[in-house]
Amino acid sequence: RAKARGRGTFCRYDQAMGSAALRRLGLEAELRDALAREQIRLVYQPVRDLAAGRVAGFEALVRWSHPGLGQVSPAEFIPLAEETGLILPLGELILRNACAAAADWPGATRLAVNLSPVQLRSAGLAALVGDALRAAGLHPRRLELEITETALLQESEEALAVLRELQAMGVSIALDDFGTGFSSLRHLTSLPVDRIKIDRSFVSEVGSRADCRAVVSSVASLARQLGLATTAEGVETAEQLRLVQAAGCTEAQGYFVSKPLALGDAVALLRQDRAQRADAA
C-alpha cells in the first residue's frame, strides 16, 4: 500500500494521480462541449507523389484549440476520446467534414482520414463511411483510411472483415506508423492493406543511420513486390526526401514537403501545384 511507504510517498502519489484525474475529468467535459459546439477543426497535410512530383493527396489531422489550454494535441485527446467513447461522434464529425472538404478538390486528389480502432470495432462503420461519401459526393476511390500497425495487429477477424468490406467499396486502407508494431511478413500478405506508411522514427534517421536506411529501402522494396504503395512519414529535410526517394518510397509526407495546412491554404496549394504542372506540360 502507498500509505505503508510513508507519508511523503503517499502525498506525492496522491497529488500526481489527483491532478491527472482532474485534468482528465475537466478535459472530458471540455471535449464533450467542444464537440457539441464543433470547436474542433481539421488541418490537411499534403502528401507528395515522388515519381510525378505532384501533390497526391492530403491527410486530415484534427486540431482542438482550447480557449484556456491553447492547442491540445490529438496525441493527448484522441486516447481520452477513445476511453470515453466520445471518439465515435468525434470520428464521425471528422469523417463527414473531411469528405465534404475533399469533394471540392480538383481531380483525383486523395483524402486520408485516421481511423481509431474503437471506430473499427463499432457496429456499422462501413455503412457510416458509405453514407459520409454519398452525402459529400466523394468517390470512394478518393478516400483512404489510416489505421496504425499496432492497432491493426490486435484486431479480430470481424474488424478485418470490415476493412475488406471498405476495400470492396473502393476505399483504400493504409497501415500507419509502420515499423513500430511487430508485423510479421505473414501479416503483410494477409492484412487488408493498400499502403504502408513508414514511421517517422526510421525516416528521421535515414541520413544518419545505415540501419534505418536499410529498413526504409527493404520495406519499400518488399511493399513494391507485394503491390503496395509506400509513404515515408515525417520527411523534414531535402536529404531525407532524396534518400526515401532513392530507397523506392512512392510518396513522402512531412514538414519538408509541407506542414499541415488550413483548408483554404490546402486548396490554394493544390491549385498552384496543378497550374505549375500545366505550365510544364
Ligand code: C2E
Ligand atoms: P499520424 O496519423 O501518424 O499523423 C502524423 C503526425 O505527425 C501528425 O501529428 C503530424 O502533424 C506530424 N508530422 C507530420 N510531418 C511531420 C514532420 O516532418 N516532423 C514531425 N516531427 N512531425 C510531423 P498530429 O497532427 O499531432 O497527430 C498525431 C497523431 O494523432 C496522428 O498520428 C494520429 O495517430 C492521431 N490523429 C490525428 N488526427 C486524428 C483523427 O482525425 N482521428 C484519429 N483517430 N486520430 C488522429
Ligand code: MG
Ligand atoms: Mg495518420
Ligand code: MG
Ligand atoms: Mg502516421
Ligand code: MG
Ligand atoms: Mg505517426
